[in-house]
Amino acid sequence: MVAELTHFIGGKHVKGTSGRFTDAFWPxxxxxxxxxxxxxxxxxxxxxxxxxxxxxxxxATNPQRRARVLMKFxxxxxxxxxxxxxxxxxxxxxxxxxxxxxxxxxxxxxEYCIGAPQMLKGEFSDGAGxxxxxxxxxxxxxxxxxxxxxxxxxxxxxxxxxxxxxxxNAFILKPSERxxxxxxxxxxxxxxxxxxxxxxxxxxGDKEAVDAILDDPDVKxxxxxxxxxxxxxxxxxxxxxxxxxxxxGGAKNHMIIMPDADMDQAVDALMGAGYGSAGERxxxxxxxxxxxxxxxxxxxxxxxxxxxxxxxxxxxxxxADFGPVVTKAHLDKVKSYVDVGVQxxxxxxxxxxxxxxxxxxxxFYMGGCLFDHVTEDMRIYKEEIFGPVLSVVRAPNYxxxxxxxxxHEYGNGVxxxxxxxxxxxxxxxxxxxxxxxxxxxxxxxxxYYTFGGWKRSGxxxxxxxxxxxxxFYTKTKTVTSRWPSGxxxxxxxxxxxxx
Numbered sequence: 001m002v003a004e005l006t007h008f009i010g011g012k013h014v015k016g017t018s019g020r021f022t023d024a025f026w027p028x029x030x031x032x033x034x035x036x037x038x039x040x041x042x043x044x045x046x047x048x049x050x051x052x053x054x055x056x057x058x059x060a061t062n063p064q065r066r067a068r069v070l071m072k073f074x075x076x077x078x079x080x081x082x083x084x085x086x087x088x089x090x091x092x093x094x095x096x097x098x099x100x101x102x103x104x105x106x107x108x109x110x111e112y113c114i115g116a117p118q119m120l121k122g123e124f125s126d127g128a129g130x131x132x133x134x135x136x137x138x139x140x141x142x143x144x145x146x147x148x149x150x151x152x153x154x155x156x157x158x159x160x161x162x163x164x165x166x167x168x169n170a171f172i173l174k175p176s177e178r179x180x181x182x183x184x185x186x187x188x189x190x191x192x193x194x195x196x197x198x199x200x201x202x203x204x205g206d207k208e209a210v211d212a213i214l215d216d217p218d219v220k221x222x223x224x225x226x227x228x229x230x231x232x233x234x235x236x237x238x239x240x241x242x243x244x245x246x247x248x249g250g251a252k253n254h255m256i257i258m259p260d261a262d263m264d265q266a267v268d269a270l271m272g273a274g275y276g277s278a279g280e281r282x283x284x285x286x287x288x289x290x291x292x293x294x295x296x297x298x299x300x301x302x303x304x305x306x307x308x309x310x311x312x313x314x315x316x317x318x319x320a321d322f323g324p325v326v327t328k329a330h331l332d333k334v335k336s337y338v339d340v341g342v343q344x345x346x347x348x349x350x351x352x353x354x355x356x357x358x359x360x361x362x363x364f365y366m367g368g369c370l371f372d373h374v375t376e377d378m379r380i381y382k383e384e385i386f387g388p389v390l391s392v393v394r395a396p397n398y399x400x401x402x403x404x405x406x407x408h409e410y411g412n413g414v415x416x417x418x419x420x421x422x423x424x425x426x427x428x429x430x431x432x433x434x435x436x437x438x439x440x441x442x443x444x445x446x447x448y449y450t451f452g453g454w455k456r457s458g459x460x461x462x463x464x465x466x467x468x469x470x471x472f473y474t475k476t477k478t479v480t481s482r483w484p485s486g487x488x489x490x491x492x493x494x495x496x497x498x499x
Contacts, residue, residue: 003034005180007043007204008187010050011197016204018043022177027093027324028314030362036177039205044172044212047201051143051170052218054198059140059168063117066166070114073193074107077186084185088154089315091179093324093364094277096316099154105444106158109465112447116166119470132482138474140168141220141244145213147234148183149226150176150326151280151386157183159451160223161190161200163469169221170199174213178326180204214238221473223464224248225282227384228410228456235459246460246472248453250384251412254287254393255441256401256427258418259295265439266417267302271321273415273441274390275310275368278322279334282457283413283435283442286385287374288392289401296394300349300372307350307390310368314360324357324364325387331364334387338369341380341391347372352388376404384410398423406432412453415441434458 005024006013016037026033058066077084081103088099122136146160157173164171175183183202190200203209213219214237221244224234228249238245255273257266273285288303290296313320325331335353342348352367366388374381374391381391395401405414415437416427424438434453437443445451445466452463462468 002032005034005036005184005204007037007039007047008184008200008202009047009198010054010201011191013184014046016043022206024091024178024180025327025364026090027326027364028090028316028360030328030364033091034181036180036204038177039203039209039212041208041212044203044205044209045216047172047203048143048216048218050198051172051201054196055140055142055168055170058170058196058199061168063120063166063168066168067114067116069190069194070110070162070166073190073195074110076189076193077103077107084154084182086316087185088179088182089323091181092150092153093315093326094280095313095320095323096318098277098322099315102152103154106152106155106162108447109159109469110162112465113162113166113469116470119467120167120474122476128480129482131485132480134478134480136476136478138167138470139477140474142169143172143219144169144221144473145172145174145219145223147174147210147213147222147224147226148176150178151277151282153179153182154186156225157186159464159469161186163465164473165190165195165199167470167473169473170201172201172203172213172219174203174205174209177204177206210234211237214243215241217241220244222246223472231459244472246462246464248282248458248464249456250410251282251284251453251457252287252381252384252408252410253283253285253413253415254289254405254408255285255415255417256395256398256405257288257290257295257299258398258416258420258423259292260419261295261417262419263298263302267299267306269415269417269441270303270390271306271310275307275322275388278325278366279388280325280386281442283444284386285415285441286390287381287404288390289395289404290392291395291398291401293394293396296392300392303370303390303392304349307368307370310388312355312357312365312367314357314363322388325366326364328364330386331366334366334385334389337380337383337385337387338389341371341374341378344378344380346374346378346380346391376407382409402427402430406430409456410453411455412457413437413443415439415443434463
C-alpha cells in the first residue's frame with residue numbers, strides 16, 4: 001500500500017488539502033513509495049501563521065535553554081540513528097553507510113549550534129563618551145524558511161534549521177518532494193525534544209509552495225540549496241520581496257593531479273569523490289585534471305580498471321560502492337549527458353549506461369562512466385551532470401590547470417594533489433573557488449567553519465553553518481545609553497560627537 005505523506009504544521013501532521021500530489025519512488029525497485037502532497041499558497045500561509053504565533057515565546061527563551069532543546073534532539077536522533085539512516089537510504093538511493101554520513105554531518109552543525117549563548121553575545125563599551133555606554137545585541141529575524149534538495153535530506157535541512165532555531169527564529173522547511181520522509185521524522189524529533197509546536201514546520205510542495213514562501217511578507221529570510229538556475233530564481237525573487245536570501249547552486253569541481261602526486265592516493269580519492277553517492281553531491285569531483293602527458297597516462301591507466309570494478313548495489317547492500325540514482329527521470333538525464341559526450345568526441349573509456357541490477361531491473365541503476373580527452377568546449381565539461389560520470393581534462397602544465405578551475409563558471413569546491421608545499425600554497429591562494437582541498441578530495445569544512453561556493457555556485461553575502469549562519473539568522477541592534485545625571489540642560493543642534 002502506498003503511503004500518503006503529510007505536512008507538519010503547528011506540531012501536528014496535517015493532510016494536504018490542495019488536491020495535488022506527486023509520486024515519490026523507491027530508487028532500488030522503481031516502485032511508488034508514497035504520495036507527497038503539494039502545498040497551495042494557503043497551506044504555506046497556515047504554516048507561516050503558526051510559526052508567527054510560536055516565535056515570540058521561543059525568541060524570549062534564553063539561548064542556553066534553546067541549546068538544551070538542541071542537545072535533547074541530538075540524543076533522540078542518536079537513539080534511532082540506524083533506522084533513520086535506513087529510511088534515508090531507501091528514499092534517496094544512497095547506501096546506508098553514506099546515509100549515516102548524511103545524518104552525521106547535519107548533527108555536527110546542530111552540535112556547533114549548542115554554542116549559541118557564546119555566538120549570540122553582543123559587544124559592550126563602557127564610557128564610550130561622557131557618561132555614555134554603547135552596546136550591541138543580536139536578535140532573531142522572526143520566521144525564516146529553508147528550501148532544500150533531494151541529495152542530502154537530513155544534512156542540509158539541519159544546516160538550515162539548527163542555526164535558525166538556536167538564534168530564536170521559527171523555521172519553515174520546504175524539503176525535496178523526492179525524499180520527504182526523513183524531514184518529517186526530524187520534525188517529530190524536534191517536537192519530542194521540547195521544541196514548542198509551530199517553531200519547526202514542514203511544508204511539502206513544488207514551485208507553488210516555493211513562490212508562496214518567497215512572496216510571503218512575514219517570511220524574513222530564505223536559505224536555498226539546489227541547481228544554479230533555481231538558485232538564481234529564488235535569490236532574485238526573494239531579494240525583490242525584501243528578504244534576506246542565501247542560495248547555493250550547482251558545481252563542477254576540479255581535482256588537479258600534479259606530476260609529483262602519490263598516484264595511488266589520487267586515484268583512491270577520485271573514486272570516492274567522483275562515484276560516491278552515485279555522484280549526486282554538490283561537492284563531488286566530476287573533473288580530473290592531470291598535469292602533463294605522463295601524469296595523464298598513468299592516471300587514466302589506473303582509473304579504468306577501478307571504474308570497471310565499481311560495485312553498484314542496492315541501498316541496503318553493505319558491500320556496494322554506490323546505489324541507484326534518485327529517479328527514472330534523473331537516470332535518463334545522466335545517460336543523455338554520456339550520449340552527448342560521445343557525440344562531442346570525448347573518449348568514453350568506461351561505459352556504465354547498460355548496467356542492470358539483477359532482480360531489480362526496474363530500479364534506477366547506472367554503472368560508473370569515465371571520459372578521457374574532454375575539452376573545455378564540451379557540454380559534459382561545462383554543465384553539471386550530477387551522476388557517476390568522471391571527465392579527464394588534460395592540462396599541459398600547472399598554469400593551465402589553475403586556469404581551468406578559475407575560468408569555469410562554477411566555483412564550489414576544488415582540490416589539488418601534490419607533494420610540493422609551494423605549489424599547494426600557490427594554488428590555495430590563487431584559485432577562484434570557495435572551498436579548497438590540499439590532498440583532500442571533498443573539502444567540506446567542519447561545522448565551525450562556513451560552507452559556500454563562489455561565482456555561479458553561490459548567491460548572497462553569507463555562507464552556510466559556522467559563524468556566518470549566526471550572522472544570517474540574526475540582526476544586530478546597537479544601543480547608545482546615557483542616564484539623566486550626565487545630561488546637560490538645553491538642546492544641541494550640531495552633530496553629536498564623543499569629544
